[in-house]
Amino acid sequence: MGKVVVVTSGKGGVGKTTSTAALGAAVARTGKKVALVDFDVGLRNLDLIMGAERRVVFDLVNVIQGTAKLSQALIRDKRVETLFLLPASQTRDKDALTEEGVGEVIEKLSSVFDYVFCDSPAGIERGAQLAMRFADEAVIVTNPEVSSVRDSDRIIGLLDARTVKAERGEQIAKHVLVTRYDAARAARGEMLSIDDVLEILSTPLLGIIPESQDVLKASNLGSPVTLSDPTNSAARAYIEAAKRLEGEELPVVVPFERKGFLDRLFGRRAA
Amino acid sequence: MSLLDLFKRRGSAPVARERLQVLLAYERRNRSQPDLVSVLREEIMAVIARHVQIDQDYLQVSMDRGETMSTLEIDIQIPNKSARPLAMSA
Ligand SMILES: Nc1ncnc2c1ncn2[C@@H]1O[C@H](COP(=O)(O)OP(=O)(O)OP(=O)(O)O)[C@@H](O)[C@H]1O
Ligand SMILES: [Mg+2]
Numbered sequence: 001m002g003k004v005v006v007v008t009s010g011k012g013g014v015g016k017t018t019s020t021a022a023l024g025a026a027v028a029r030t031g032k033k034v035a036l037v038d039f040d041v042g043l044r045n046l047d048l049i050m051g052a053e054r055r056v057v058f059d060l061v062n063v064i065q066g067t068a069k070l071s072q073a074l075i076r077d078k079r080v081e082t083l084f085l086l087p088a089s090q091t092r093d094k095d096a097l098t099e100e101g102v103g104e105v106i107e108k109l110s111s112v113f114d115y116v117f118c119d120s121p122a123g124i125e126r127g128a129q130l131a132m133r134f135a136d137e138a139v140i141v142t143n144p145e146v147s148s149v150r151d152s153d154r155i156i157g158l159l160d161a162r163t164v165k166a167e168r169g170e171q172i173a174k175h176v177l178v179t180r181y182d183a184a185r186a187a188r189g190e191m192l193s194i195d196d197v198l199e200i201l202s203t204p205l206l207g208i209i210p211e212s213q214d215v216l217k218a219s220n221l222g223s224p225v226t227l228s229d230p231t232n233s234a235a236r237a238y239i240e241a242a243k244r245l246e247g248e249e250l251p252v253v254v255p256f257e258r259k260g261f262l263d264r265l266f267g268r269r270a271a
Numbered sequence: 272m273s274l275l276d277l278f279k280r281r282g283s284a285p286v287a288r289e290r291l292q293v294l295l296a297y298e299r300r301n302r303s304q305p306d307l308v309s310v311l312r313e314e315i316m317a318v319i320a321r322h323v324q325i326d327q328d329y330l331q332v333s334m335d336r337g338e339t340m341s342t343l344e345i346d347i348q349i350p351n352k353s354a355r356p357l358a359m360s361a
Binding site: 048051053054055056057058068069071072090216217219220221222 | 282283284286287290293294297298312327328330331332333334335336337
Protein backbone atom coordinates (compact mmCIF):
# COMPACT_ATOMS: atom_id res chain seq x y z
CA MET A 1 0.00 0.00 0.00
CA GLY A 2 1.27 3.44 -0.95
CA LYS A 3 1.48 6.36 1.45
CA VAL A 4 -1.32 8.89 1.45
CA VAL A 5 -0.03 12.39 2.18
CA VAL A 6 -2.34 15.37 2.64
CA VAL A 7 -0.90 18.82 1.95
CA THR A 8 -2.91 21.17 4.11
CA SER A 9 -2.75 24.52 5.94
CA GLY A 10 -6.01 26.02 7.05
CA LYS A 11 -5.06 29.43 5.74
CA GLY A 12 -5.42 30.09 2.03
CA GLY A 13 -2.68 31.05 -0.39
CA VAL A 14 0.25 29.80 1.67
CA GLY A 15 1.58 27.43 -0.99
CA LYS A 16 -0.30 24.10 -0.72
CA THR A 17 -0.81 23.63 -4.44
CA THR A 18 2.72 24.77 -5.26
CA SER A 19 4.07 22.35 -2.65
CA THR A 20 1.90 19.42 -3.77
CA ALA A 21 3.21 19.80 -7.32
CA ALA A 22 6.83 20.36 -6.30
CA LEU A 23 7.03 17.54 -3.73
CA GLY A 24 5.07 15.11 -5.90
CA ALA A 25 7.25 15.76 -8.93
CA ALA A 26 10.43 15.50 -6.86
CA VAL A 27 9.40 12.09 -5.51
CA ALA A 28 8.23 10.87 -8.94
CA ARG A 29 11.54 11.89 -10.51
CA THR A 30 13.24 9.23 -8.42
CA GLY A 31 11.09 6.59 -10.11
CA LYS A 32 8.34 6.27 -7.51
CA LYS A 33 4.76 6.15 -8.78
CA VAL A 34 3.00 9.29 -7.63
CA ALA A 35 -0.61 10.48 -7.93
CA LEU A 36 -1.57 14.07 -7.18
CA VAL A 37 -5.22 14.57 -6.26
CA ASP A 38 -6.79 18.01 -6.39
CA PHE A 39 -9.44 18.34 -3.67
CA ASP A 40 -10.18 21.98 -4.35
CA VAL A 41 -13.57 21.35 -5.94
CA GLY A 42 -14.86 24.41 -7.76
CA LEU A 43 -11.51 26.16 -7.70
CA ARG A 44 -9.12 23.67 -9.18
CA ASN A 45 -5.63 24.94 -9.84
CA LEU A 46 -3.32 21.98 -9.62
CA ASP A 47 -3.96 21.26 -13.31
CA LEU A 48 -2.66 24.74 -14.17
CA ILE A 49 0.40 24.45 -11.95
CA MET A 50 1.15 21.06 -13.52
CA GLY A 51 0.58 22.41 -17.03
CA ALA A 52 -2.14 19.86 -17.70
CA GLU A 53 -5.10 22.25 -17.94
CA ARG A 54 -5.66 21.55 -21.63
CA ARG A 55 -5.81 17.83 -21.14
CA VAL A 56 -8.51 17.49 -18.49
CA VAL A 57 -11.31 15.19 -19.66
CA PHE A 58 -12.69 13.69 -16.46
CA ASP A 59 -12.27 14.62 -12.81
CA LEU A 60 -12.58 13.38 -9.24
CA VAL A 61 -16.33 14.00 -9.11
CA ASN A 62 -16.87 12.02 -12.36
CA VAL A 63 -15.00 9.12 -10.79
CA ILE A 64 -16.97 9.30 -7.55
CA GLN A 65 -20.27 9.55 -9.40
CA GLY A 66 -19.31 6.65 -11.63
CA THR A 67 -19.38 8.48 -14.97
CA ALA A 68 -15.69 7.77 -15.49
CA LYS A 69 -13.23 5.15 -14.38
CA LEU A 70 -10.31 6.19 -12.26
CA SER A 71 -7.91 5.06 -14.99
CA GLN A 72 -9.68 7.34 -17.46
CA ALA A 73 -9.51 10.39 -15.25
CA LEU A 74 -5.83 10.14 -14.36
CA ILE A 75 -3.64 12.36 -16.54
CA ARG A 76 -0.09 11.21 -17.04
CA ASP A 77 2.55 13.91 -16.81
CA LYS A 78 4.38 14.59 -20.06
CA ARG A 79 7.76 15.02 -18.39
CA VAL A 80 7.86 12.35 -15.68
CA GLU A 81 6.18 9.14 -16.66
CA THR A 82 5.49 7.92 -13.12
CA LEU A 83 3.62 11.10 -12.22
CA PHE A 84 -0.18 11.38 -12.55
CA LEU A 85 -2.82 13.99 -11.80
CA LEU A 86 -6.43 13.49 -10.78
CA PRO A 87 -8.06 16.89 -11.35
CA ALA A 88 -10.81 18.42 -9.24
CA SER A 89 -14.02 19.36 -10.98
CA GLN A 90 -15.12 22.87 -11.64
CA THR A 91 -18.68 22.30 -10.42
CA ARG A 92 -19.81 24.59 -7.67
CA ASP A 93 -21.45 21.76 -5.82
CA LYS A 94 -19.05 20.91 -3.03
CA ASP A 95 -21.31 18.14 -1.80
CA ALA A 96 -20.46 16.20 -4.93
CA LEU A 97 -17.69 14.60 -2.89
CA THR A 98 -18.88 11.91 -0.51
CA GLU A 99 -16.73 10.42 2.19
CA GLU A 100 -17.43 6.94 0.90
CA GLY A 101 -16.55 7.91 -2.67
CA VAL A 102 -13.34 9.64 -1.65
CA GLY A 103 -12.40 6.63 0.47
CA GLU A 104 -12.80 4.27 -2.48
CA VAL A 105 -10.75 6.47 -4.79
CA ILE A 106 -7.93 6.86 -2.26
CA GLU A 107 -7.95 3.15 -1.55
CA LYS A 108 -7.61 2.29 -5.24
CA LEU A 109 -4.92 4.88 -5.77
CA SER A 110 -2.86 3.73 -2.83
CA SER A 111 -2.96 0.16 -4.07
CA VAL A 112 -1.32 1.24 -7.34
CA PHE A 113 0.82 4.25 -6.43
CA ASP A 114 3.72 4.57 -4.01
CA TYR A 115 2.55 8.04 -2.99
CA VAL A 116 -0.81 9.77 -3.15
CA PHE A 117 -0.60 13.51 -2.49
CA CYS A 118 -3.90 15.22 -1.64
CA ASP A 119 -3.93 18.97 -2.32
CA SER A 120 -6.35 20.32 0.29
CA PRO A 121 -8.57 23.35 -0.22
CA ALA A 122 -8.10 26.21 2.25
CA GLY A 123 -10.25 26.35 5.36
CA ILE A 124 -11.18 23.82 7.98
CA GLU A 125 -14.56 22.84 6.59
CA ARG A 126 -15.79 19.77 4.81
CA GLY A 127 -13.49 20.02 1.78
CA ALA A 128 -10.35 20.25 3.89
CA GLN A 129 -11.59 17.48 6.18
CA LEU A 130 -12.27 15.15 3.26
CA ALA A 131 -8.81 15.82 1.85
CA MET A 132 -7.18 14.75 5.13
CA ARG A 133 -9.65 12.01 6.05
CA PHE A 134 -7.70 9.01 4.70
CA ALA A 135 -4.19 10.38 5.08
CA ASP A 136 -1.28 8.49 6.63
CA GLU A 137 0.87 11.59 6.78
CA ALA A 138 0.36 15.33 6.62
CA VAL A 139 2.47 18.15 5.28
CA ILE A 140 1.34 21.30 7.04
CA VAL A 141 2.27 24.26 4.88
CA THR A 142 2.97 27.30 7.01
CA ASN A 143 4.19 30.81 6.29
CA PRO A 144 6.21 32.41 9.08
CA GLU A 145 3.51 34.83 10.16
CA VAL A 146 0.97 34.82 12.95
CA SER A 147 -2.28 33.99 11.17
CA SER A 148 -0.74 31.15 9.19
CA VAL A 149 0.80 29.58 12.28
CA ARG A 150 -2.45 29.88 14.17
CA ASP A 151 -4.37 28.17 11.35
CA SER A 152 -1.72 25.43 11.18
CA ASP A 153 -2.33 24.78 14.84
CA ARG A 154 -6.04 24.32 14.21
CA ILE A 155 -5.30 21.98 11.30
CA ILE A 156 -3.00 19.92 13.50
CA GLY A 157 -5.87 19.60 15.94
CA LEU A 158 -8.14 18.32 13.18
CA LEU A 159 -5.48 15.90 11.92
CA ASP A 160 -5.29 14.39 15.39
CA ALA A 161 -9.05 14.15 15.75
CA ARG A 162 -10.81 13.76 12.44
CA THR A 163 -8.69 11.44 10.35
CA VAL A 164 -9.49 7.76 10.05
CA LYS A 165 -6.05 6.98 11.41
CA ALA A 166 -6.57 9.15 14.48
CA GLU A 167 -9.99 7.65 15.10
CA ARG A 168 -8.38 4.22 15.10
CA GLY A 169 -6.08 5.48 17.82
CA GLU A 170 -3.04 5.60 15.54
CA GLN A 171 -0.74 8.55 15.04
CA ILE A 172 -0.81 10.41 11.77
CA ALA A 173 2.75 11.52 10.90
CA LYS A 174 2.87 15.31 10.71
CA HIS A 175 5.50 17.54 9.15
CA VAL A 176 5.67 21.31 9.00
CA LEU A 177 6.83 22.79 5.70
CA VAL A 178 7.67 26.47 6.07
CA THR A 179 7.24 28.23 2.73
CA ARG A 180 7.80 31.76 1.45
CA TYR A 181 10.63 32.19 3.92
CA ASP A 182 12.30 35.53 3.38
CA ALA A 183 15.83 35.42 4.78
CA ALA A 184 16.28 39.19 4.54
CA ARG A 185 13.18 39.87 6.56
CA ALA A 186 14.10 37.17 9.03
CA ALA A 187 17.53 38.78 9.47
CA ARG A 188 15.84 42.04 10.31
CA GLY A 189 13.65 40.26 12.82
CA GLU A 190 10.49 41.09 10.89
CA MET A 191 9.34 37.54 10.57
CA LEU A 192 8.71 34.72 13.00
CA SER A 193 11.84 32.62 13.17
CA ILE A 194 11.85 28.94 12.27
CA ASP A 195 12.47 28.13 15.93
CA ASP A 196 9.44 30.17 16.94
CA VAL A 197 7.24 28.33 14.46
CA LEU A 198 8.47 24.90 15.47
CA GLU A 199 8.24 25.62 19.16
CA ILE A 200 4.67 26.86 18.84
CA LEU A 201 3.52 23.99 16.65
CA SER A 202 5.79 21.38 18.27
CA THR A 203 5.81 19.40 15.07
CA PRO A 204 8.93 18.29 13.18
CA LEU A 205 10.21 20.34 10.27
CA LEU A 206 10.14 18.95 6.74
CA GLY A 207 11.89 21.85 5.10
CA ILE A 208 12.13 25.57 4.54
CA ILE A 209 11.23 26.89 1.11
CA PRO A 210 12.55 30.39 0.41
CA GLU A 211 10.41 33.11 -1.10
CA SER A 212 11.49 32.92 -4.71
CA GLN A 213 10.72 34.38 -8.10
CA ASP A 214 11.39 30.94 -9.54
CA VAL A 215 8.12 29.69 -8.04
CA LEU A 216 6.14 32.27 -9.99
CA LYS A 217 8.12 31.53 -13.11
CA ALA A 218 7.44 27.81 -12.79
CA SER A 219 3.71 28.39 -12.39
CA ASN A 220 3.71 30.65 -15.44
CA LEU A 221 5.28 27.84 -17.41
CA GLY A 222 2.96 25.19 -15.98
CA SER A 223 5.71 23.15 -14.43
CA PRO A 224 6.39 22.13 -10.84
CA VAL A 225 9.39 24.16 -9.71
CA THR A 226 11.33 20.93 -9.07
CA LEU A 227 11.07 20.06 -12.77
CA SER A 228 11.40 23.41 -14.54
CA ASP A 229 14.77 24.22 -13.00
CA PRO A 230 15.86 21.79 -10.28
CA THR A 231 18.90 23.92 -9.43
CA ASN A 232 17.27 27.06 -8.06
CA SER A 233 17.02 27.52 -4.31
CA ALA A 234 13.29 26.81 -4.00
CA ALA A 235 13.57 23.67 -6.11
CA ARG A 236 16.53 22.42 -4.12
CA ALA A 237 14.68 23.01 -0.86
CA TYR A 238 11.67 21.07 -2.19
CA ILE A 239 13.85 18.21 -3.42
CA GLU A 240 15.44 17.92 0.01
CA ALA A 241 12.06 18.09 1.71
CA ALA A 242 10.86 15.27 -0.57
CA LYS A 243 13.84 13.17 0.49
CA ARG A 244 13.01 13.75 4.16
CA LEU A 245 9.43 12.74 3.45
CA GLU A 246 10.82 9.49 2.09
CA GLY A 247 12.67 8.99 5.35
CA GLU A 248 16.13 10.27 4.56
CA GLU A 249 17.78 12.09 7.42
CA LEU A 250 19.04 15.36 6.05
CA PRO A 251 19.74 18.32 8.31
CA VAL A 252 17.66 21.41 7.55
CA VAL A 253 19.73 24.50 6.88
CA VAL A 254 18.01 27.78 7.60
CA PRO A 255 18.53 30.04 4.57
CA PHE A 256 20.41 33.17 5.52
CA GLU A 257 21.02 36.45 3.84
CA ARG A 258 24.57 37.32 3.01
CA LYS A 259 24.55 41.06 3.40
CA GLY A 260 26.50 43.01 0.86
CA PHE A 261 28.65 46.01 1.78
CA LEU A 262 26.12 48.54 0.47
CA ASP A 263 23.27 46.82 2.22
CA ARG A 264 25.10 46.99 5.49
CA LEU A 265 26.02 50.57 4.91
CA PHE A 266 22.51 51.71 4.10
CA GLY A 267 20.55 48.97 5.87
CA ARG A 268 19.00 48.32 2.49
CA ARG A 269 17.03 45.20 1.75
CA ALA A 270 18.77 42.81 -0.59
CA ALA A 271 16.74 41.44 -3.48
CA MET B 272 7.34 48.51 -29.52
CA SER B 273 10.02 49.83 -27.27
CA LEU B 274 13.29 48.17 -26.49
CA LEU B 275 11.96 47.43 -23.03
CA ASP B 276 9.08 45.41 -24.50
CA LEU B 277 11.55 43.33 -26.40
CA PHE B 278 13.27 42.34 -23.20
CA LYS B 279 10.06 41.76 -21.30
CA ARG B 280 8.88 39.28 -23.90
CA ARG B 281 11.57 36.88 -22.97
CA GLY B 282 10.14 36.16 -19.53
CA SER B 283 7.70 33.46 -18.56
CA ALA B 284 4.71 35.82 -18.45
CA PRO B 285 3.91 35.53 -22.19
CA VAL B 286 3.66 31.77 -21.78
CA ALA B 287 1.32 32.24 -18.81
CA ARG B 288 -0.77 34.69 -20.82
CA GLU B 289 -1.10 32.33 -23.76
CA ARG B 290 -2.00 29.36 -21.55
CA LEU B 291 -4.64 31.38 -19.74
CA GLN B 292 -6.14 32.69 -22.96
CA VAL B 293 -6.63 29.20 -24.34
CA LEU B 294 -8.00 27.86 -21.07
CA LEU B 295 -10.37 30.74 -20.33
CA ALA B 296 -11.68 30.86 -23.91
CA TYR B 297 -12.57 27.21 -23.48
CA GLU B 298 -14.07 27.58 -20.01
CA ARG B 299 -16.19 30.58 -20.98
CA ARG B 300 -17.54 28.86 -24.07
CA ASN B 301 -18.29 25.85 -21.98
CA ARG B 302 -20.42 27.76 -19.53
CA SER B 303 -23.15 28.20 -22.13
CA GLN B 304 -22.64 25.09 -24.25
CA PRO B 305 -20.32 22.12 -24.29
CA ASP B 306 -17.39 22.51 -26.65
CA LEU B 307 -17.13 20.68 -29.96
CA VAL B 308 -14.49 18.28 -28.73
CA SER B 309 -16.70 17.17 -25.84
CA VAL B 310 -19.73 16.81 -28.10
CA LEU B 311 -17.71 14.72 -30.54
CA ARG B 312 -16.42 12.59 -27.72
CA GLU B 313 -19.93 11.89 -26.42
CA GLU B 314 -21.31 11.11 -29.86
CA ILE B 315 -18.45 8.93 -30.99
CA MET B 316 -18.74 6.92 -27.79
CA ALA B 317 -22.49 6.55 -28.30
CA VAL B 318 -21.94 5.24 -31.84
CA ILE B 319 -19.35 2.77 -30.65
CA ALA B 320 -21.58 1.64 -27.81
CA ARG B 321 -24.28 0.77 -30.34
CA HIS B 322 -22.01 -1.77 -31.98
CA VAL B 323 -19.86 -3.13 -29.24
CA GLN B 324 -20.23 -3.56 -25.57
CA ILE B 325 -17.26 -1.64 -24.36
CA ASP B 326 -15.82 -2.16 -21.00
CA GLN B 327 -14.82 1.23 -19.62
CA ASP B 328 -11.55 -0.33 -18.59
CA TYR B 329 -10.58 -0.73 -22.22
CA LEU B 330 -11.36 2.81 -23.17
CA GLN B 331 -9.02 5.76 -22.90
CA VAL B 332 -10.01 9.23 -23.95
CA SER B 333 -7.50 12.03 -24.12
CA MET B 334 -7.82 15.60 -25.22
CA ASP B 335 -5.41 18.39 -25.80
CA ARG B 336 -7.00 21.78 -26.27
CA GLY B 337 -4.79 24.05 -28.31
CA GLU B 338 -5.14 27.62 -29.40
CA THR B 339 -5.82 26.94 -33.04
CA MET B 340 -6.12 23.18 -32.93
CA SER B 341 -7.36 20.62 -30.44
CA THR B 342 -6.83 16.91 -30.50
CA LEU B 343 -9.18 14.18 -29.37
CA GLU B 344 -7.85 10.68 -29.00
CA ILE B 345 -10.12 7.74 -28.30
CA ASP B 346 -8.35 4.50 -27.73
CA ILE B 347 -10.61 1.48 -27.47
CA GLN B 348 -9.59 -2.10 -27.14
CA ILE B 349 -12.34 -4.27 -28.59
CA PRO B 350 -12.30 -7.90 -27.54
CA ASN B 351 -12.96 -9.86 -30.75
CA LYS B 352 -15.74 -11.94 -29.36
CA SER B 353 -17.84 -9.01 -28.24
CA ALA B 354 -17.91 -7.28 -31.62
CA ARG B 355 -21.22 -7.75 -33.31
CA PRO B 356 -20.97 -7.99 -37.10
CA LEU B 357 -21.32 -4.51 -38.49
CA ALA B 358 -24.06 -3.92 -41.01
CA MET B 359 -21.75 -2.15 -43.38
CA SER B 360 -18.86 -4.59 -43.38
CA ALA B 361 -18.57 -6.67 -46.52
N1 LIG C 1 8.19 29.95 -2.20
C1 LIG C 1 7.42 30.84 -2.83
N2 LIG C 1 7.96 31.98 -3.32
C2 LIG C 1 7.20 32.89 -3.97
N3 LIG C 1 5.89 32.74 -4.20
C3 LIG C 1 5.29 31.62 -3.76
C4 LIG C 1 6.01 30.62 -3.05
N4 LIG C 1 5.14 29.61 -2.73
C5 LIG C 1 3.95 29.98 -3.22
N5 LIG C 1 4.00 31.17 -3.84
C6 LIG C 1 2.92 31.91 -4.49
O1 LIG C 1 1.86 32.05 -3.57
C7 LIG C 1 0.60 31.99 -4.21
C8 LIG C 1 -0.27 30.96 -3.55
O2 LIG C 1 0.32 29.67 -3.73
P1 LIG C 1 -0.57 28.37 -3.85
O3 LIG C 1 -1.62 28.51 -4.88
O4 LIG C 1 0.36 27.21 -3.97
O5 LIG C 1 -1.24 28.39 -2.42
P2 LIG C 1 -2.42 27.51 -1.87
O6 LIG C 1 -2.15 27.32 -0.41
O7 LIG C 1 -2.61 26.30 -2.69
O8 LIG C 1 -3.67 28.47 -2.07
P3 LIG C 1 -5.23 28.12 -1.87
O9 LIG C 1 -5.45 28.11 -0.40
O10 LIG C 1 -5.94 29.21 -2.56
O11 LIG C 1 -5.44 26.78 -2.49
C9 LIG C 1 0.89 31.70 -5.67
O12 LIG C 1 0.86 32.89 -6.39
C10 LIG C 1 2.30 31.14 -5.64
O13 LIG C 1 2.99 31.38 -6.85
MG1 LIG D 1 -4.37 25.53 -3.67
